[in-house]
Amino acid sequence: MSRWTRGIVVVLCLAAVLAGASAVFAGKKPPTPPICDCYPIDAPVICSNGVTYLNQCVATCAGATGCVPTDGGGGGGPQP
Numbered sequence: 001m002s003r004w005t006r007g008i009v010v011v012l013c014l015a016a017v018l019a020g021a022s023a024v025f026a027g028k029k030p031p032t033p034p035i036c037d038c039y040p041i042d043a044p045v046i047c048s049n050g051v052t053y054l055n056q057c058v059a060t061c062a063g064a065t066g067c068v069p070t071d072g073g074g075g076g077g078p079q080p
Contacts, residue, residue, distance in 0.1 A: 036057065036058070036060070036061030038055065038057035038058050038061060039055075039057070040054065041054070041055050041057075042055070043055040043056070044069070044070045045059050045067040045068060045069055045070060046067065046070050047059050047065060047067040047068075048065055048066030048067070049064055049065075051064065052070060053067070
């Protein structure tokens with residue numbers, strides 16, 4: 001093969017690789033984190049990851065699971 005022919009082969013191979021890569025990524029966007037609109041209510045929950053969140057909404061938005069209410073927080077008045 002001459003230098004000219006090898007150059008053309010390299011360019012064609014590069015073009016094929018780039019075309020394949022663009023087809024793989026075409027129309028695919030990176031995942032977007034969910035938009036959460038949580039009220040700042042003080043009702044803490046502790047979740048299976050060991051983190052305490054302000055409330056269940058905030059925990060859910062963070063992707064936490066296995067959440068249970070804690071003794072903290074309040075403002076809800078005395079319990080009967």
